[in-house]
Amino acid sequence: MAKINLSVVAVGLTLLLLAETWAQNPRKRLAPPKPPKAQCCDELRSLKVQVANLTSLLEELSRKQETDLMNVVRQIMELDQQNRQQEARVTEAESKYSEINNRVEIMQLQTLQSAPQTSSDATYDCAALYSKSYKISGEYKLPKDDFLGTPELSVFCDMETNGGGWTLIQRRKVGLTSFNRDWKQYKSGFGSIRGDFWLGNDNIFRLTRQPSTLRIELEDWEGRTRYAEYGFFTVGNELNSYKLFLANYSGNAGDSLRYHNNTNFSTNNKDNDKCVDDCASLRKGGYWYNCCTDSNLNGVFYRYGEHTKNSDGITWYGWHGSNYSLKKVEMKVRPMGFQP
Numbered sequence: 169m170a171k172i173n174l175s176v177v178a179v180g181l182t183l184l185l186l187a188e189t190w191a192q193n194p195r196k197r198l199a200p201p202k203p204p205k206a207q208c209c210d211e212l213r214s215l216k217v218q219v220a221n222l223t224s225l226l227e228e229l230s231r232k233q234e235t236d237l238m239n240v241v242r243q244i245m246e247l248d249q250q251n252r253q254q255e256a257r258v259t260e261a262e263s264k265y266s267e268i269n270n271r272v273e274i275m276q277l278q279t280l281q282s283a284p285q286t287s288s289d290a291t292y293d294c295a296a297l298y299s300k301s302y303k304i305s306g307e308y309k310l311p312k313d314d315f316l317g318t319p320e321l322s323v324f325c326d327m328e329t330n331g332g333g334w335t336l337i338q339r340r341k342v343g344l345t346s347f348n349r350d351w352k353q354y355k356s357g358f359g360s361i362r363g364d365f366w367l368g369n370d371n372i373f374r375l376t377r378q379p380s381t382l383r384i385e386l387e388d389w390e391g392r393t394r395y396a397e398y399g400f401f402t403v404g405n406e407l408n409s410y411k412l413f414l415a416n417y418s419g420n421a422g423d424s425l426r427y428h429n430n431t432n433f434s435t436n437n438k439d440n441d442k443c444v445d446d447c448a449s450l451r452k453g454g455y456w457y458n459c460c461t462d463s464n465l466n467g468v469f470y471r472y473g474e475h476t477k478n479s480d481g482i483t484w485y486g487w488h489g490s491n492y493s494l495k496k497v498e499m500k501v502r503p504m505g506f507q508p
């Protein structure tokens with residue numbers, strides 16, 4: 169551009185010189201007639217103006233081109249930066265994608281590995297142990313299962329009664345363990361698995377996520393036994409206050425848990441019952457209290473002689489009424505479709 173500019177300026181200067189030489193020649197000035205002289209000067213003036221205009225136009229163009237060039241350079245630099253950013257983003261996305269892909273593969277592998285466990289092979293209750301040919305009643309340790317989200321758990325299995333496969337969730341027989349406990353203790357369970365115990369509401373919730381049957385066995389101080397079975401039994405999780413759902417009663421003890429159906433679990437420090445009274449404190453146990461009881465299997469253990477004098481004992485109204493505290497109780501569950 170500078171070259172063009174200079175050459176144009178040179179042409180301009182040459183024209184100027186020529187014009188001046190021509191103007192200084194008196195002979196020539198005198199010789200030609202008046203009109204051509206005026207014409208020539210006008211032409212010269214016009215040329216000068218044109219040269220000036222061209223020069224400024226060229227300068228302007230040159231400036232504009234420089235600006236344009238700088239803009240282009242800036243744009244290229246910006247594009248380059250954007251490109252590098254995009255590349256970085258792509259790389260990042262690729263690494264994330266591959267990480268997710270890896271995780272998916274691991275999960276698929278885990279699912280495959282644990283798939284057989286989700287069927288009848290899973291050892292998360294006594295029914296499963298029974299179908300693995302463990303047919304002697306007693307204490308068993310259920311393994312921890314990350315897939316099912318179940319911790320290692322000691323359970324007592326009844327492998328004899330009515331076909332076996334029962335996981336005990338409660339027992340009363342010794343009478344040395346207090347059942348007047350708080351929410352946290354009922355949540356995780358307490359007592360001794362071979363003696364008196366509550367398996368824990370979280371464990372009962374997990375066990376009854378599969379459609380389950382509940383069997384309640386009762387014994388009085390004369391050594392007579394009765395039972396109540398519920399073809400359907402489940403409890404909610406802690407968020408739902410371990411709410412009780414049961415149906416399809418059968419047995420010879422009377423249907424004394426039906427009154428407690430659809431009620432939340434209450435303890436001495438959590439009154440979730442359907443009563444103005446605080447049933448858990450009145451009946452001294454943790455249970456699905458309504459207002460308050462038609463049975464109180466986690467009530468106070470009263471020995472022979474004391475067993476008919478209180479309303480907070482281990483009662484089952486359908487058999488011995490509201491003031492008779494039973495000698496022995498067992499509550500047990502197994503999957504609904506269990507086949508011995």
Ligand SMILES: [Ca+2]
Nearest residue numbers: 443444445446
């Ligand atoms: Ca209440």
